[in-house]
Amino acid sequence: MKERVVITGMGLVCPLGNDVASTWEGLMTGRNGMNYTTLFDASTYPTTFDAEVKNFDLSKVLKTPERHRHCNRGSLFALGAAKEACRQAGIDTETDTPVDGVDRRRMGIYLGAGEGAMDSDAFFTAIVKAWNSQTQQMDWSVWTDTTFAMMSAEHELEQETNMPAAHLAVLTGARGIIRSCLTACAASTQAVGEAAMLIRQGKADVMIAGGAHSMIHPLGVMGFNRLTALSTRNDSPGTASRPFTASRDGFVLGEGGAIVILESLSSAQKRGAKILAEIIGFGSSSDAFRVTDMHEEARGAVQAMRAALQDAGVGIEDIDYISTHGTSTAENDFIETLAIKKVFGPRAYQIPCSSPKSQFGHLIGATGCAELITCVMAIQTQTLPPTMNLHDPDPALDLDYVPNQPRKAKVETVLKESFGFGGQNNVLVIRRFRP
Amino acid sequence: MAGRRVVITAVGTVSPLGLTSRQMWEGLLQGRCGIGRIRAFDPVKMPCQIAGEVPEYNIRDYVPKSYRKAAKLMCRDIELSVIAADEAVRSAGLVTKTINPEHPTLPSERTGIDFASGIISCELPEIAPSVAVSAENGRFDMKKWGREGIPTVTPLWLLKYLPNMLACHIGIIHDIQGPSNTITCGEVSSHIAVSEGAEMIQRGDADIVLAGGGEAKVNPLLMVRQCLLKRSTFSGNHNPAAACRPFDAKADGSVFGEGAGVLILEDLHWARQRGASILAEYAGGASSAAAITDDYIHLQDGEGLEIAICQALEEAKVRPEELDLIIPTGTAIPSDDRIEAAVLEKILGSAVSRVPVWPLKGQLSHTGSASGALDIAAAVLAIQNQTIGAAFNLETPVDGCRLLFPQKPATRSVRTVLCCGYSFGGQTAAVVLKRYEEPK
Numbered sequence: 035m036k037e038r039v040v041i042t043g044m045g046l047v048c049p050l051g052n053d054v055a056s057t058w059e060g061l062m063t064g065r066n067g068m069n070y071t072t073l074f075d076a077s078t079y080p081t082t083f084d085a086e087v088k089n090f091d092l093s094k095v096l097k098t099p100e101r102h103r104h105c106n107r108g109s110l111f112a113l114g115a116a117k118e119a120c121r122q123a124g125i126d127t128e129t130d131t132p133v134d135g136v137d138r139r140r141m142g143i144y145l146g147a148g149e150g151a152m153d154s155d156a157f158f159t160a161i162v163k164a165w166n167s168q169t170q171q172m173d174w175s176v177w178t179d180t181t182f183a184m185m186s187a188e189h190e191l192e193q194e195t196n197m198p199a200a201h202l203a204v205l206t207g208a209r210g211i212i213r214s215c216l217t218a219c220a221a222s223t224q225a226v227g228e229a230a231m232l233i234r235q236g237k238a239d240v241m242i243a244g245g246a247h248s249m250i251h252p253l254g255v256m257g258f259n260r261l262t263a264l265s266t267r268n269d270s271p272g273t274a275s276r277p278f279t280a281s282r283d284g285f286v287l288g289e290g291g292a293i294v295i296l297e298s299l300s301s302a303q304k305r306g307a308k309i310l311a312e313i314i315g316f317g318s319s320s321d322a323f324r325v326t327d328m329h330e331e332a333r334g335a336v337q338a339m340r341a342a343l344q345d346a347g348v349g350i351e352d353i354d355y356i357s358t359h360g361t362s363t364a365e366n367d368f369i370e371t372l373a374i375k376k377v378f379g380p381r382a383y384q385i386p387c388s389s390p391k392s393q394f395g396h397l398i399g400a401t402g403c404a405e406l407i408t409c410v411m412a413i414q415t416q417t418l419p420p421t422m423n424l425h426d427p428d429p430a431l432d433l434d435y436v437p438n439q440p441r442k443a444k445v446e447t448v449l450k451e452s453f454g455f456g457g458q459n460n461v462l463v464i465r466r467f468r469p
Numbered sequence: 470m471a472g473r474r475v476v477i478t479a480v481g482t483v484s485p486l487g488l489t490s491r492q493m494w495e496g497l498l499q500g501r502c503g504i505g506r507i508r509a510f511d512p513v514k515m516p517c518q519i520a521g522e523v524p525e526y527n528i529r530d531y532v533p534k535s536y537r538k539a540a541k542l543m544c545r546d547i548e549l550s551v552i553a554a555d556e557a558v559r560s561a562g563l564v565t566k567t568i569n570p571e572h573p574t575l576p577s578e579r580t581g582i583d584f585a586s587g588i589i590s591c592e593l594p595e596i597a598p599s600v601a602v603s604a605e606n607g608r609f610d611m612k613k614w615g616r617e618g619i620p621t622v623t624p625l626w627l628l629k630y631l632p633n634m635l636a637c638h639i640g641i642i643h644d645i646q647g648p649s650n651t652i653t654c655g656e657v658s659s660h661i662a663v664s665e666g667a668e669m670i671q672r673g674d675a676d677i678v679l680a681g682g683g684e685a686k687v688n689p690l691l692m693v694r695q696c697l698l699k700r701s702t703f704s705g706n707h708n709p710a711a712a713c714r715p716f717d718a719k720a721d722g723s724v725f726g727e728g729a730g731v732l733i734l735e736d737l738h739w740a741r742q743r744g745a746s747i748l749a750e751y752a753g754g755a756s757s758a759a760a761i762t763d764d765y766i767h768l769q770d771g772e773g774l775e776i777a778i779c780q781a782l783e784e785a786k787v788r789p790e791e792l793d794l795i796i797p798t799g800t801a802i803p804s805d806d807r808i809e810a811a812v813l814e815k816i817l818g819s820a821v822s823r824v825p826v827w828p829l830k831g832q833l834s835h836t837g838s839a840s841g842a843l844d845i846a847a848a849v850l851a852i853q854n855q856t857i858g859a860a861f862n863l864e865t866p867v868d869g870c871r872l873l874f875p876q877k878p879a880t881r882s883v884r885t886v887l888c889c890g891y892s893f894g895g896q897t898a899a900v901v902l903k904r905y906e907e908p909k
Contacts, residue, residue: 074611191694320636322645
């Protein structure tokens with residue numbers, strides 16, 4: 035028989051707060067995490083602001099922070115979020131011989147984790163020294179000498195995309211299935227979905243799943259700026275992320291770590307863990323259209339949503355809330371609205387759907403799981419997080435986006451959707467736990 | 470859907486031994502070596518000046534006319550992967566949109582892709598002019614970069630280097646609309662991608678999955694990284710063919726390279742129905758982690774590898790002594806090889822003298838996220854040809870190692886093969902393949 039998959043712990047480090055409670059409080063009180071960039075001098079960039087994690091100090095969270103002292107920001111956030119999630123789930127990360135009833139060989143990790151920031155000082159300096167603008171060629175001798183003098187082995191290693199998962203293995207002692215994926219902005223939704231499938235198939239009892247990412251570095255912001263994906267509302271960072279409005283002009287780049295503890299129902303019951311919600315459906319698809327654009331008819335998004343609903347065994351009438359990808363870009367919000375209408379038909383207008391990115395920004399690889407956590411909180415508190423800054427609705431976008439105010443509502447079953455650059459789409463369906 | 474069997478109906482590889490799997494296979498058996506002095510850039514000041522680079526190609530030969538413009542958005546990792554996918558799809562006889570634009574028969578929504586990717590470093594000469602104009606008195610100036618450098622960078626720059634673009638381009642070219650994932654788990658990425666691709670079929674979410682991985686590590690930034698981490702050999706520059714020596718007493722580091730490998734995985738019933746020729750069966754896979762750390766480096770402790778191999782064998786219902794071939798990681802980094810050898814000896818027990826262990830990196834180099842896909846493709850070809858090759862550059866096994874390293878290629882019965890791997894960072898993985906047997 036297939037195992038049911040439940041959530042028994044959650045942890046979050048994001049621009050609105052360094053744990054779930056303060057982030058949720060921020061979402062409920064209209065706070066936002068945006069401000070001018072402090073991680074590097076972005077004062078002459080097309081976009082001069084972002085949504086940064088603030089005052090996060092790993093040594094206040096972990097007993098053994100020295101093991102992780104070279105971590106990139108993504109790994110730091112993953113560790114902070116995992117620590118919080120494990121504590122809630124009753125998984126011991128403090129002792130070498132844990133007595134929490136979880137077999138480490140049956141506990142795995144699945145992260146949608148991003149690469150670490152490159153050593154931009156060495157990167158830029160070496161190119162400046164080595165580039166010959168007359169010949170338009172690199173002097174590789176100069177370049178090699180400069181990089182060897184400036185780069186450190188530790189920093190280089192920590193850029194690798196598998197390092198966040200490696201650090202979590204050290205923290206938790208997990209020896210089960212360890213995987214890491216990076217499907218752009220859909221990565222952590224995918225990680226949670228694939229991890230749930232592993233539990234359902236009986237390949238693990240517990241999966242530490244989620245994502246971690248920071249692209250707030252000189253090349254990351256440059257890349258998104260050149261794609262014109264970022265808002266350039268430099269005079270008003272706090273209102274720049276405005277999904278579904280007529281004046282939306284791009285997303286606000288954030289960063290963070292988000293972790294959920296997934297567990298087979300039998301394991302959770304055996305341990306007496308508190309069950310926060312159940313994951314009942316997962317759908318994944320590809321647009322197979324263009325790397326630069328979403329499919330015009332939302333083909334891939336629709337397919338992933340339908341696959342998730344079918345997998346969950348629920349109908350469109352069962353969904354009480356949709357947690358959107360809602361990036362605040364012209365294209366996403368339009369195509370996503372179209373996709374919801376295609377899947378839900380006339381009922382689309384009756385389902386509230388909102389975007390927490392309006393408050394904590396776009397956490398890229400970490401964003402899907404961060405938003406999933408807000409879905410669990412919505413079920414627990416019977417309250418929907420709003421879409422903030424929605425004062426000038428786009429006339430073409432006419433769904434109920436829960437504008438500007440959290441809302442009390444009956445929330446049993448929730449659909450969470452994430453769409454990655456390049457057309458990788460992932461959708462989860464979660465439900466209030468019913469024994 | 471439980472019990473759906475997953476078979477492999479084709480492979481495609483791009484490797485330092487050639488642009489096709491046939492060239493790779495022949496090169497492996499003939500004892501050719503794909504490692505040479507770096508051509509991608511002038512490595513004169515690098516401590517390690519050698520790499521495994523693939524032969525020259527023209528990407529336009531592998532991209533349909535309608536998609537040629539998008540080829541400009543492909544970094545080398547993507548190009549290699551697109552070429553390997555082209556071979557795999559054609560060889561499987563799948564009629565995709567690219568093979569026959571008028572009458573494709575591929576069930577697009579039931580076809581998935583699970584692809585491994587490394588961290589992709591940008592091409593330095595491409596961005597260098599924009600960086601160079603940002604210098605003030607010979608020093609890089611962030612403010613000037615913002616004002617004058619950034620506007621000159623090609624607008625779609627970022628899309629060229631996102632790890633998920635390998636899967637996306639292949640998906641667009643062949644119209645793959647089903648489940649899709651990009652595994653970024655270092656050097657075990659493609660072992661994991663193949664396992665997860667098989668799981669997509671087992672759980673009923675797809676009937677066909679393109680699984681594998683690609684990485685082009687011969688980028689100056691990546692080569693510097695391997696040197697800084699002291700994983701590259703510094704002593705092989707004058708004799709590249711003898712430089713990478715997995716499990717050999719004289720080994721002192723790996724040689725990095727580039728490649729891509731794609732397997733066509735199919736649900737058995739689907740494959741039989743369409744009359745596909747079946748090369749091998751996917752029998753099991755698992756992964757784990759080495760969860761110990763010495764200062765900041767995550768060391769292989771052996772246990773993570775042992776767990777992955779034992780669980781994969783258990784899933785495949787294969788006892789260690791039933792294995793006919795092991796394709797190990799064998800990086801030629803002495804500390805890693807020693808631990809891997811100890812784990813394999815322990816698992817094999819008394820069968821250690823009978824089960825051949827065939828490391829490939831001496832000939833193929835270490836292609837990072839692609840390496841598992843090349844290994845698994847070689848395992849499929851070993852089953853198909855009932856042949857295994859010789860361990861390359863293996864003269865005296867590392868201290869007391871009792872593993873059986875084949876000294877020359879031989880035709881023999883190959884029914885079950887284990888491919889195993891570990892990443893620098895601690896993840897481990899194993900995949901077990903079987904020769905396909907008709908259901909009774």
